[in-house]
Amino acid sequence: MGVPKRRQSHARKNKRRSEWRKIDKPGLVECPQCHELKMPHRACLVCGFYKGKSVM
Template sequence: MAVPKRKVSRARRDKRRSNVWKLPMPAFSKCTQCGELKAPHKVCLNCGYYKGREVISKEA
């Protein structure tokens, strides 16, 4: 059975374990009403529409 020849340093061990910086960028989609970028499956913060219906009334 293979056995490590030397102790793995803390820096090398922590570099291997730190995969937090590899998180993917959040997805965005365009609003069908105003064209503003918004998070998918969420109400558009710009116009207040979701799936073509007005959910939050926004004053123009």
Template sequence: MANPKQKRSRSRTHMKRAKIYRPISVPMAVCPNCGQPKLPHRVCLHCGYYNGKQILEVAE
């Protein structure tokens, strides 16, 4: 069976774990209709528009 040849230091272990649990930044786009930030390729939750068409009815 394969075994590690050398001990892995605490520093290397912690650096690896820090990379796993790092928060992921979410890309944001600007809605061309209302100017609010929104997720790309999704309906704007503020105005309900996507690709120039109203998809959702938003209560004002």
């Protein structure tokens, strides 16, 4: 297993840790049944429809 030869600086460590906040938020789409916003490719939490069929 690889072992670091030198200590990582604070700046390098903090730069690596700050990247996770830069991930984009997922886009929302309008449900064709109830016209509420929902996550794409998922059943609507309000009306329970997915691809025109009731699944919940």
